[in-house]
Each structure stands twice: as C-alpha cells, then as structure tokens.
Amino acid sequence: MSICMVCCLGLGFGLCVELGASTVVFSAEVARADASASLSSDLAPVTIESDTHLFTVEHDGSLVEDDDTTLRIDTAAGVDAAAQRYVWFNKDIERILALSAESIDPQGGVHRVGAEAIRDVQEPRAAGAPTFEDGVLRSVIFPGIEPGWREHLTFRKARKASRPDLFQYFATPAREPVLEQRLIFDLPADLPLYADARGYVARTPVTQNGRTRYEFDYRHGPFAPIEQGAVGYENEGDRLMVTTVPSFAAFAERYREDAVDPSAGDPAVVELARSLTRDAPDDWTKAERLYDWTRTNIRYVALFLGETAAKPHRVADILRNRYGDCKDHVALFGALLAAVGIRSEPALIHLGSVYALPSVPGYGAGAINHVIVWLPSLGRFADTTAGGGTAFGFLPPNVMDRPALLVDEGMLARTPATQASAREVRLALEIGEDGDARYSYRVEDEGFPAELERNVFRRATRAGMAQIAQERLRETGLRGMSSIETGDTSATSGPFWVALTGTLEHVLWTDGVTAMPALSSFAGGIASHVRSWLTLPVRTQSYVCIGGTFVEQSTTTLPRDVTLVYTPSDLTIEAPPIRYRSRYVFDPASRVVQVTRRLEANFGKQVCSPSEFEAMRSALVRVERDASAQIIVKAHPDRAALGAP
Structure with missing residues (x-):
C-alpha cells in the first residue's frame, strides 16, 4: 500500500x-x-x-x-x-x-x-x-x-x-x-x-x-x-x-497459490471440526455449527485485504491465537469445513458501499478489499467476520449484491441481491382517565435482521437493555417507563423477539382536544424506515435501498369520558416496488381503535437510481403521511363536573 x-x-x-x-x-x-x-x-x-x-x-x-x-x-x-x-x-x-x-x-x-x-x-x-x-x-x-x-x-x-x-x-x-x-x-x-x-x-x-x-x-x-x-x-x-x-483468473490463481497451507489438516483442526459436528444430520447443519463457532470464537482484526500481505496466516496459528483478519477467517473456516468433507473456496469481494469492481483486478479501497467463503454444494456465501450479527445462510448487507471472484474457479460470480427480511409488531395501549397509558409492545424480526437484533441484546448488560428500551421510546416521541424482555439470545438463528411493557405520560390531555399519533410501532417500524428513505427530497446520486416486509397492528383503548372525533381513512397503494395497506377501525362498545398497516418494499436489489427514487417518491410520501397520521379525541364537556381529574 x-x-x-x-x-x-x-x-x-x-x-x-x-x-x-x-x-x-x-x-x-x-x-x-x-x-x-x-x-x-x-x-x-x-x-x-x-x-x-x-x-x-x-x-x-x-x-x-x-x-x-x-x-x-x-x-x-x-x-x-x-x-x-x-x-x-x-x-x-x-x-x-x-x-x-x-x-x-x-x-x-x-x-x-x-x-x-x-x-x-x-x-x-x-x-x-x-x-x-x-x-x-x-x-x-x-x-x-x-x-x-x-x-x-x-x-x-x-x-x-x-x-x-x-x-x-x-x-x-x-x-x-x-x-x-x-x-x-x-x-x-x-x-x-x-x-x-x-x-x-x-x-x-x-x-x-x-x-x-x-x-x-x-x-x-x-x-x-x-x-x-x-x-x-x-x-x-x-x-x-x-x-x-492481466486478468481476474490470474489474480485468483495468485491468491490460491498464496493460500496453500499444510497446517490446514492439523489434528487439532480436524478434531475440533468433528467434535462440533458429530451428531449433525446433514451438511447444512455441519456448516452452520462450524460457522457459528468461528464467528463467535475467532476475534476479527478489521484490516482490509491488501493492507497486509494477501497470504493468510497458518491455520494452526489462527486456531491457537483465536484472532485473524478476513483471509484468516476464511482459511480457518475452510479448513474446518474440509475436515468434515464440505468443499468451500474463498470469494474475493468489496466490503462497503461500492457495488462494482474496476475492469482490472486488484486490491484497493474501491476495489477488492475483503474475502468471504463460497460453499458450492449449499449454494451459499458466508462471512464469519460479521461476528455475532449474521446467522448462517444470510450475509451482512455490506457484502450483498456485488461481484465476487471465486478463487478456485477463477471466475466472477455475484452475491445475492436480496434476502429475507420481515418485521411483525403488536402494540396495545390502554389510556386511563388521567391521560396516561399502560402499554405492551412486541416486535419479532425474521430473516437477516433477526440476528442483528439478537446480537444487540446478546452484547448488552441489563442496564444497557433498559437504556435501549428508553431510547426506542424517545425516538418515537414518547416519554414513560418501560421494562424489557427478549427471546433467547444464546440462539444463533431463527426469529427473535423483543417485548416492552410500561407506562406512557400524557398520551391525551384531560381538557379540550387532543391529536394522538395513530401508533402501530415504536422506533424501527414502517414510519422510521420510510422517513429514512425520504431523507432527501431529490437525489442526484445512486443510493443504497434495502427493502423488506413490515406488518404492524395496534389497539388503543380510549377512556369512557372522551369522544372520538376523527380517525384516518383506510389507504391502499399499489405502486411497485412499494405496496402498502392500512386500515382503521373503531369499536364503540369496547372503545378500541384498531390500526393495521402492512408495507412491502421489494426493490430487488441494493442500489437504486435517482430516477427510480423520483418514480417511487410520491408513493413513499403518501405512506409516510399515513404512518404519521393522528387520531383526534375530545374530552367530555362535563368532565370536571363529573369529578374526573
């Protein structure tokens, strides 16, 4: 360099x-x-x-x-x-x-x-x-x-x-x-x-x-x-x-020659691989266990490929030291896979916000700077340097939708453009006659965001978890108290849920008219995502667009002594890649306002153009307006005479 x-x-x-x-x-x-x-x-x-x-x-x-x-x-x-x-x-x-x-x-x-x-x-x-x-x-x-x-x-x-x-x-x-x-x-x-x-x-x-x-x-x-x-x-x-x-094939050959390591078959490596997979029923489970062990036990030293020699350290030394950069992670994970009969090969790639390589091969800040693993028999790329934040079968977003040079084959492939991502939210508010509310909130993530969220809480102290809960309330513009529970943080795959319960202050006022947010989620839901996509009114540069499916449902129970003045109208938007539907229902008998929202953003890729942004902007603005809609209520005119607070 x-x-x-x-x-x-x-x-x-x-x-x-x-x-x-x-x-x-x-x-x-x-x-x-x-x-x-x-x-x-x-x-x-x-x-x-x-x-x-x-x-x-x-x-x-x-x-x-x-x-x-x-x-x-x-x-x-x-x-x-x-x-x-x-x-x-x-x-x-x-x-x-x-x-x-x-x-x-x-x-x-x-x-x-x-x-x-x-x-x-x-x-x-x-x-x-x-x-x-x-x-x-x-x-x-x-x-x-x-x-x-x-x-x-x-x-x-x-x-x-x-x-x-x-x-x-x-x-x-x-x-x-x-x-x-x-x-x-x-x-x-x-x-x-x-x-x-x-x-x-x-x-x-x-x-x-x-x-x-x-x-x-x-x-x-x-x-x-x-x-x-x-x-x-x-x-x-x-x-x-x-x-x-002269070519990407020649570049791959040089990396392949440098990666040859007689210690890859070291008895300690083989014994570790076999002990971790002894009762595994299939190759997917074996690879998953070896992936989870590597990402949680080998500390990642975040030096880009090309900043140091492209030759990995000896696998036996990586295992003993318990740390390494990306090429060391690939070398050890590959050796563990080979020990149980699963073929893999390094895949040279750009890590970051550049989605195309120069037409000639090489290391650089905007060229090849990272290496991950390709498992041909499973049809999956894997990046153990993502630490605790990515489950096996998924990739971190910063290596998605870009060229990858397969080292053994000497040819360019491409990482997946999209992967499963879904969030489901349930929120219940019960407003008291003093205008404060009790609430329960549960959000469940599926797909690649699940492990990202799980890792946040896996690494958090109890005090840190409480702070996260308070921050998520504040980001939604709410103030109150909360307690928090989560799904199993020791798991390494599958859906992950977080539940908050507590009280909120001044959800409505006890005199006059109150415009209450028609909430269906706290921070991280539909409203948050759409606002982030609409950060700029006009774009002149290509930008990163990561979609997903979001389903939200909330119930708000009103006090007996307030009158519901206004609820938003239902909305349906069919403007691919944006599909959105919302519904608002009030049941006078139970005094419950139910809000249901569903957003599907299927961009089909990770990079969108300014013209694509302009084409979808009006739909996103309508979604943002609806996701920020309000319910208007009015306190009973004889509230004070009735002895209400």
Missing part, C-alpha cells in the same frame, strides 16, 4: 490509494477530468496545489516510491484535518529512505519540521494482535499551520521484492480540490501495465532504455457533497486502478 493512510486515517485530502490490481490492457477507459473553473477550492478546507507520485517497479516485485505534495490550508477545518499527517508503511517489507516536511507561511517563509515532530506509531487497528503489528504510521506534525499556510511533504519509500512481476495500485480522490496531480509508473518494458481509469487522463506511454513510463494526470474543482445514503464515490466517480496482473 502507498499513501492510502495519509488520507484515509484522519486527513480527508489528497489521493486515497492502495496497492491493488486492475485489468484490461492500456486502453483504459478515460472519463473527463473535471478541471472546471474556480479551482480556488471555493473555501474547501484544503486544496491540493501539486501532487506527484513516481513508482519505479522492478521485475522481482521490489519498488521505490517518490512522493512530493504541496497542500494549501484554506479554513480552520483544514488546520484540524492537515496539521498532522501520516505516512503508512509495512515495517517488515518497507523502509522510508527519506522524508522531509515544511510549513510555508503566506509571506513565503519556510518552517521546517524537525526530527522531534516526526515519530512512528503503531497502526491502531492492529492493537492487541501481535501478528498484525507490521503496520506503522510515520506521524508528521507541521508547525505554525493557519489558514493561508501551505504544507510541503516529500518522502521516498522502498519495498522489498515480493512476488515476481507483481505490481498493483488503486487511487481515488479524497474529494478535495486538485490543481495538479500526476501519477507516474516506471516499469520494465516487457512488464505491461493494465489499467482502468475514470477521470484520470492517460498520457501516451513512453518506452526507452528498456523501460516504459506510464503517466496519468488528474485535476478537479470542488466536489459535490455525498448525499446521505448514497453509494460509495468510487462506484460512479473518478478512480484509477493499475496492475501487472
């Missing part, structure tokens, strides 16, 4: 890059480079005035990287973002040969960074995991930084020989204005570079003295803000992926 940590660990400027891979020979797709007017940054915190990265690559996989960057600090926020910068390196295979830094005041005065302001610190995500302590941040603290000052940083970093003929690099802008940036790749002439470029403008490669020099230029004015809920910028925005790996 190159200077990815300079921007990705707390700076928010410059070029966010990682050693990665790409494919498709040098006819890189080049989208326009937005060098639009007013590159004064329009008061962006930081402006990149000049930025050059030169990579000199050798056949044995060794390389030297020379970086030279000048930033202008434009605002106080820019001071906070850039006064301290970091250069990431792997201490086992990389050395920083030279580094110099200086602050430049508005009058041109140079203030050099002294040795006392440059120090190495441990990469924080690997804390407590000794086998991952190779990642180091060289911290550079600039003196005298204020708006209008500049920072100049240069460094040279050398990487030892790794695999022959292997180089890969991923770059994406960190969304600060760029006046001038150049990426230069100098390789042996017989080692071709493959690229996928969008927004980065390729110059004609130049070959001389047995080497070829590839150059890309980048300029960009102020970036439009990322809309709430939008997919990752790399999905549709500028990016550059370069690699010497």
